[in-house]
Amino acid sequence: MIAVTGLVKAFNGTPVLRGIDLTIQPGERIVVIGPSGTGKSTLLRCINFLDHADEGTIRIGDLSVDVAKATKAQILAVRRRTAFVFQNYALFANRTARGNITEALVTVQGIPKAEATSRADEILRDIGLSDKADAYPASLSGGQQQRVGIGRALALNAPLILFDEPTSALDPEWVGEVLDLMRRIAEQRQTMLIVTHEMQFAREIADRVIFMEGGRIVEEGPPSQIFDAPRDPRTQEFLRRVR
Numbered sequence: 112m113i114a115v116t117g118l119v120k121a122f123n124g125t126p127v128l129r130g131i132d133l134t135i136q137p138g139e140r141i142v143v144i145g146p147s148g149t150g151k152s153t154l155l156r157c158i159n160f161l162d163h164a165d166e167g168t169i170r171i172g173d174l175s176v177d178v179a180k181a182t183k184a185q186i187l188a189v190r191r192r193t194a195f196v197f198q199n200y201a202l203f204a205n206r207t208a209r210g211n212i213t214e215a216l217v218t219v220q221g222i223p224k225a226e227a228t229s230r231a232d233e234i235l236r237d238i239g240l241s242d243k244a245d246a247y248p249a250s251l252s253g254g255q256q257q258r259v260g261i262g263r264a265l266a267l268n269a270p271l272i273l274f275d276e277p278t279s280a281l282d283p284e285w286v287g288e289v290l291d292l293m294r295r296i297a298e299q300r301q302t303m304l305i306v307t308h309e310m311q312f313a314r315e316i317a318d319r320v321i322f323m324e325g326g327r328i329v330e331e332g333p334p335s336q337i338f339d340a341p342r343d344p345r346t347q348e349f350l351r352r353v354r
């Protein structure tokens with residue numbers, strides 16, 4: 112089980128997360144929605160320690176970290192257990208598709224190069240990019256680049272994958288292939304925490320939808336409840352605007 116408790120984060124004195132409590136069951140697929148500037152990315156980034164929260168606890172299985180007192184070793188341990196998929200892919204431009212996947216395996220996980228390479232080739236097959244193994248990001252389409260970004264996250268075998276608007280930077284023609292890959296990952300019951308504006312996709316794959324506003328979780332529930340019968344006026348207003 113994964114649990115975030117009392118997560119608080121401010122930037123320059125401005126509160127961005129105002130006390131987030133979130134428990135995630137193994138295999139659960141959670142979609143986070145909400146207006147922009149509301150702290151969705153910050154929540155994901157704090158779970159992975161890309162941003163360092165001010166207060167709260169992050170628990171992943173037997174690992175429990177008080178973020179205010181987190182040691183370097185604890186931060187590394189959390190990173191090993193959480194993989195991150197970025198909106199802008201964040202691939203290394205000077206590494207091939209295969210190299211982008213092996214990089215974290217070798218540097219973060221300490222896996223020997225040869226093993227990392229064979230794992231990367233397996234992943235490249237899974238994401239349908241075997242023929243692009245030696246291609247550099249600049250020669251790949253946006254959709255292919257993001258599939259590599261997702262492949263890199265998959266390769267880590269992390270108990271939790273965090274997706275921060277993985278299709279928002281894509282030209283419309285590439286959105287479908289990335290959502291298809293995410294659907295396949297969801298079918299395998301990989302635990303996923305996904306920020307997205309793709310409401311139809313959320314409805315299809317989410318076990319639970321969380322609506323955030325102003326650094327708080329305002330409402331959460333199964334997609335049918337959140338999308339068809341939202342209770343909070345703020346959720347109703349948001350959904351009216353995005354539809």
Ligand code: ADP
Nearest residue numbers: 122123127145146147148149150151152153154
């Ligand atoms: P969302 O992902 O919901 O759009 P974010 O988590 O990106 O929202 O941002 C929430 C708020 O925190 C915004 O007001 C944003 O400007 C601010 N913020 C995010 N990251 C930083 C940062 N590194 N420094 C200062 N302010 C930040």
Ligand code: MG
Nearest residue numbers: 151152153276
């Ligand atoms: Mg964001």
